Amino acid sequence: MDTLLQHLLNGIILGGTYALLGIGLTLIFGIMNVVNFAHGEFYTLGAFAAYFFLALLGVNFYVGVAAAIVAGVLIGALCERFVLRPLQGENIDTVMLVMIGVWIFMQNTELLIWGGIPQSIPHPFSPRPLIVGPLHVNSIRIFVFVVAFCLIGASHLAIQRTKLGKAMRATFQDREAAALMGVNIHRIHTVTFAFGSGLAAAAGALLGPIFLVYPSMGDLAALKAFSVVIMGGLGNFMGATFGGLMLGVAESLGAGYISSGYKDGIGFIMIIFVLLFRPAGLFGRAQRIG
Amino acid sequence: MLAAALVGVPVWLTNQYLVHLLILAGLFTILAVSLNLLLGYTGQLSLGHAAFFGIGAYTSALLDVHLGLSFWVGLPAAAVAAGLSGLLIGRLAFKLRGAYFVLVTISFAEVVRLVSLNWMELTQGPLGLPGIRPPSIRLGTMASIPFHGKGAYYWLVLALAALSYGIASRVVRSRIGRAFVALRENEALAESVGVDAFRTLVLATVLAAAMAGAAGSCYAHYVSFVGPEVFLFSYTITMVIMVIAGGKGTLLGPVAGAVIFTAVPEVLREAQQFQMTVYGAILILLVIFMPRGIVPYLKERRAGAP
Amino acid sequence: MTGSTLEVSALDVRFGGVQALAGVSFGVPEGAVVSLIGPNGAGKTTAFNAITGYLAPTAGTVTFAGEPIAGLRPHQVARRGLVRTFQKTSLFAQVTVGENVLMGLHLRGASRLGAILLDLRRVRAEEARLREAAEEVMAFVGIAHRREELAASLPYGEQRLLELAIALAARPRMLLLDEPASGMNPAEKESTMRLIGRIRDQGITVFLVEHDMRLVMGISDRVLVLNHGQLIAQGSPAEVRRDPAVIQAYLGGEGAGAPA
Numbered sequence: 119m120d121t122l123l124q125h126l127l128n129g130i131i132l133g134g135t136y137a138l139l140g141i142g143l144t145l146i147f148g149i150m151n152v153v154n155f156a157h158g159e160f161y162t163l164g165a166f167a168a169y170f171f172l173a174l175l176g177v178n179f180y181v182g183v184a185a186a187i188v189a190g191v192l193i194g195a196l197c198e199r200f201v202l203r204p205l206q207g208e209n210i211d212t213v214m215l216v217m218i219g220v221w222i223f224m225q226n227t228e229l230l231i232w233g234g235i236p237q238s239i240p241h242p243f244s245p246r247p248l249i250v251g252p253l254h255v256n257s258i259r260i261f262v263f264v265v266a267f268c269l270i271g272a273s274h275l276a277i278q279r280t281k282l283g284k285a286m287r288a289t290f291q292d293r294e295a296a297a298l299m300g301v302n303i304h305r306i307h308t309v310t311f312a313f314g315s316g317l318a319a320a321a322g323a324l325l326g327p328i329f330l331v332y333p334s335m336g337d338l339a340a341l342k343a344f345s346v347v348i349m350g351g352l353g354n355f356m357g358a359t360f361g362g363l364m365l366g367v368a369e370s371l372g373a374g375y376i377s378s379g380y381k382d383g384i385g386f387i388m389i390i391f392v393l394l395f396r397p398a399g400l401f402g403r404a405q406r407i408g
Numbered sequence: 409m410l411a412a413a414l415v416g417v418p419v420w421l422t423n424q425y426l427v428h429l430l431i432l433a434g435l436f437t438i439l440a441v442s443l444n445l446l447l448g449y450t451g452q453l454s455l456g457h458a459a460f461f462g463i464g465a466y467t468s469a470l471l472d473v474h475l476g477l478s479f480w481v482g483l484p485a486a487a488v489a490a491g492l493s494g495l496l497i498g499r500l501a502f503k504l505r506g507a508y509f510v511l512v513t514i515s516f517a518e519v520v521r522l523v524s525l526n527w528m529e530l531t532q533g534p535l536g537l538p539g540i541r542p543p544s545i546r547l548g549t550m551a552s553i554p555f556h557g558k559g560a561y562y563w564l565v566l567a568l569a570a571l572s573y574g575i576a577s578r579v580v581r582s583r584i585g586r587a588f589v590a591l592r593e594n595e596a597l598a599e600s601v602g603v604d605a606f607r608t609l610v611l612a613t614v615l616a617a618a619m620a621g622a623a624g625s626c627y628a629h630y631v632s633f634v635g636p637e638v639f640l641f642s643y644t645i646t647m648v649i650m651v652i653a654g655g656k657g658t659l660l661g662p663v664a665g666a667v668i669f670t671a672v673p674e675v676l677r678e679a680q681q682f683q684m685t686v687y688g689a690i691l692i693l694l695v696i697f698m699p700r701g702i703v704p705y706l707k708e709r710r711a712g713a714p
Numbered sequence: 715m716t717g718s719t720l721e722v723s724a725l726d727v728r729f730g731g732v733q734a735l736a737g738v739s740f741g742v743p744e745g746a747v748v749s750l751i752g753p754n755g756a757g758k759t760t761a762f763n764a765i766t767g768y769l770a771p772t773a774g775t776v777t778f779a780g781e782p783i784a785g786l787r788p789h790q791v792a793r794r795g796l797v798r799t800f801q802k803t804s805l806f807a808q809v810t811v812g813e814n815v816l817m818g819l820h821l822r823g824a825s826r827l828g829a830i831l832l833d834l835r836r837v838r839a840e841e842a843r844l845r846e847a848a849e850e851v852m853a854f855v856g857i858a859h860r861r862e863e864l865a866a867s868l869p870y871g872e873q874r875l876l877e878l879a880i881a882l883a884a885r886p887r888m889l890l891l892d893e894p895a896s897g898m899n900p901a902e903k904e905s906t907m908r909l910i911g912r913i914r915d916q917g918i919t920v921f922l923v924e925h926d927m928r929l930v931m932g933i934s935d936r937v938l939v940l941n942h943g944q945l946i947a948q949g950s951p952a953e954v955r956r957d958p959a960v961i962q963a964y965l966g967g968e969g970a971g972a973p974a
Binding site: 147153201204205210211212214215216218219220221222223224225226227229230337341344348377380382383386387389390393394 | 453503507514682684
């Protein structure tokens with residue numbers, strides 16, 4: 119029973135970061151109708167940016183993590199402006215291919231810059247776990263958990279309460295109507311992509327100090343993000359949140375009770391199963407974001 | 409003229425390294441031609457193609473290493489095994505379209521890779537399967553000569569590449585090929601005149617998979633080793649670039665693409681680490697500026713010239 | 715009597731919380747030209763979609779030539795001899811006109827992969843037959859001179875003719891035409907009317923959706939009127955024109971062209 123609770127706890131913490139990845143991707147798909155195959159690379163970017171600020175520049179930990187997130191936002195905005203915008207209106211296959219190109223380009227550029235050897239990121243948290251009853255948890259994981267959920271909450275509020283968020287929701291529901299109402303679709307696209315990429319970078323910056331950082335770390339992250347989005351329904355914010363948690367828990371339980379070698383495969387298997395049996399996602403039709 | 413030169417290569421080309429490159433180009437030609445059936449003709453962004461290649465390679469390798477069955481058994485077996493996996497994934501994936509379909513194909517390849525990496529009893533995991541024997545030709549009942557040197561491999565690959573081109577050519581010019589294109593251009597319209605989208609797409613996948621599997625078998629016996637790297641997504645991407653850069657939906661396009669993009673990494677040999685970065689940039693630029701590929705672009709230039 | 719008769723009985727189609735069709739029943743007799751009219755949003759294209767398998771009916775039956783077809787997939791419906799065209803211009807855009815028609819001839823060929831790979835004589839003979847058939851269809855419709863041009867490059871009127879050619883190539887016993895004359899000038903509409911007449915003379919039953927009342931009244935043996943998903947009138951053109959419910963539907967709603 120204790121082991122089960124421990125696995126659940128680990129799963130929820132991991133799931134929070136998966137939710138960040140999933141929310142970013144689902145927003146990009148829902149609002150821009152873009153299948154962002156480069157999403158994992160923004161995760162990697164966040165981790166390497168954190169590495170750069172923290173390990174190479176020695177900046178304060180919290181500032182470094184925040185800076186990494188900002189890096190994700192900025193590069194996401196650039197990517198949208200210079201790669202996606204010229205292709206607006208092209209069919210979805212063309213855009214998918216271009217994003218695959220971006221994926222390859224970003225990952226291999228990172229390989230060139232940082233080399234292939236996994237790096238570790240220093241952090242100020244004690245390596246000794248906190249013990250609460252039967253559960254062990256490292257303080258850094260508590261930090262990750264707290265930040266991830268704060269970001270999810272803040273995103274939810276931003277989408278529900280701000281003017282920009284309302285514009286995003288309008289664009290999601292009906293792009294032409296939103297444009298007619300005066301919404302600047304170009305700007306919404308840039309904001310959405312930057313926002314989604316920022317969340318992915320946040321996940322990378324948070325998980326980077328826990329795991330190691332290497333250029334291909336984004337591949338698995340990307341496919342897990344897709345798995346979360348599919349489970350939650352395309353464009354479904356809450357679905358992505360719950361989907362992320364579910365995936366985290368499923369992986370944790372899988373690694374604990376079945377085998378840790380195949381645990382990364384759980385996301386793929388879930389993709390295949392959900393697409394076959396409930397293509398609209400486990401949580402019903404995606405009617406709105408937020 | 410060109411055909412004679414091609415056939416005579418092992419005779420007049422003494423640089424063994426270049427022959428090796430031509431063999432690789434030949435294998436990639438088979439892969440690109442087969443992927444083109446899906447990507448170019450039916451218009452399906454099937455991104456798990458390395459899986460079919462790898463399944464063919466492993467099938468042939470396992471038959472040789474565990475059962476001592478020669479390449480001549482391994483080759484058809486590989487095509488059949490890959491074709492069956494194409495049937496399986498096709499029947500699963502074609503209930504969906506668009507991004508969902510792409511994701512299922514990518515997931516499929518990844519799952520297969522993870523299995524080959526982890527199922528130690530069957531595949532020896534990351535250690536792979538070494539010591540695959542080269543094909544040999546039987547003479548009478550007693551002697552058999554194993555392939556020795558690159559010449560024999562070259563002819564084998566050349567024959568298979570020509571065969572796969574021939575298959576693609578016949579299919580594309582036929583009623584089935586028209587059904588492929590109809591589905592690409594307008595699936596609802598195609599269905600309204602009696603094209604069974606599901607069955608046709610699965611057929612395309614099985615055919616493409618079988619061809620890729622055959623290439624895999626050749627690869628396994630040529631390189632004499634097979635490991636989980638054959639399933640890497642980067643191989644699929646290389647094939648995709650070959651098809652798109654060459655000209656998807658044309659017959660010569662994938663051939664041109666395969667030859668060019670087998671040569672390019674060699675030209676960039678010095679800067680090998682830049683290879684994939686350059687590939688990524690090429691893909692982006694191609695999609696934006698030359699979306700129809702090199703062969704159609706050249707054809708247009710030639711047609712337009714006074 | 716069942717040759718190519720379409721029978722629709724108590725057809726219900728519901729999606730997204732909207733009852734698009736409710737209890738619709740009618741018959742289209744063999745060899746006739748029947749028109750389906752009604753204001754925008756009445757459910758006409760929905761009816762076509764439900765009959766030809768693009769939508770699954772929620773309830774009711776659809777029978778063609780005595781066999782039930784409700785719930786079949788579109789290609790299966792086409793195989794039974796029911797072919798439809800689409801409201802929005804639907805072509806195989808990046809392919810030549812000739813190839814477009816050849817694609818329409820899919821059901822008239824039977825070559826399988828094995829025979830094709832072996833390039834058997836019968837495959838080549840079939841290809842020759844299909845090419846001849848394509849020429850006949852293109853000539854019948856009047857676009858043979860365009861055979862080498864890309865479908866996307868044709869002027870609008872000829873694109874619509876090409877759509878008809880593709881549908882005719884599939885050798886239908888019954889043709890469902892969704893607004894075949896929309897966007898056409900009067901001259902083009904005249905020639906479309908005559909073409910529909912020639913199609914009917916070939917023995918093909920024609921069931922069409924149209925907004926142009928002159929065309930509808932001029933060519934139909936029978937007219938069905940749909941409003942808000944329900945059949946509100948059916949009969950000869952003259953009867954329907956006088957029907958008070960029909961007049962009300964057009965004057966009260968946003969129909970295009972009240973019956974003159």
